[in-house]
Amino acid sequence: MATSRIENGDSNVVGKMENGDRIILNFNKAMDTTHMGTEFNIQALDGDPTMVAIDSTSSGQIAWVRTDGKHYTTGANINFTGSTGVWSDNNKTLTITLTNSDGTSATGLTADTLTLFMFGGARGADGIDGIWYESITTDSPSSF
Ligand SMILES: [Ca+2]
Numbered sequence: 001m002a003t004s005r006i007e008n009g010d011s012n013v014v015g016k017m018e019n020g021d022r023i024i025l026n027f028n029k030a031m032d033t034t035h036m037g038t039e040f041n042i043q044a045l046d047g048d049p050t051m052v053a054i055d056s057t058s059s060g061q062i063a064w065v066r067t068d069g070k071h072y073t074t075g076a077n078i079n080f081t082g083s084t085g086v087w088s089d090n091n092k093t094l095t096i097t098l099t100n101s102d103g104t105s106a107t108g109l110t111a112d113t114l115t116l117f118m119f120g121g122a123r124g125a126d127g128i129d130g131i132w133y134e135s136i137t138t139d140s141p142s143s144f
Contacts, residue, residue, distance in 0.1 A: 023054065032127070036058065
């Protein structure tokens with residue numbers, strides 16, 4: 001998932017985590033999109049840095065994204081339930097758009113690297129599930 005990133009949504013506030021922002025996960029192989037589905041519950045865990053948990057409503061926990069050096073929450077977790085994911089034609093890229101925020105993000109956060117942790121709910125088209133706590137840090141900084 002080396003080129004994975006977080007992204008500010010169209011007409012949204014740069015450096016604030018909010019509805020319409022996106023999480024883009026690039027896998028290094030085609031994934032089982034039927035197993036993983038297209039609906040995701042996203043939770044930004046209150047802490048410094050912010051850890052973002054990505055759960056599929058059909059296959060369970062697929063990844064955590066650590067926003068290295070950045071603290072998006074302001075004293076409580078923020079949930080984005082029922083967020084919609086769109087798969088690329090080759091089933092290697094999943095773009096999730098955040099919806100239904102129940103909290104308030106900090107603002108003015110600058111881009112930084114992400115560290116990605118794969119979980120068992122991420123299944124390849126080859127039938128192999130993600131390896132618990134396999135991690136990789138991105139090269140390119142990004143922000144919500
Ligand atoms: Ca934003």
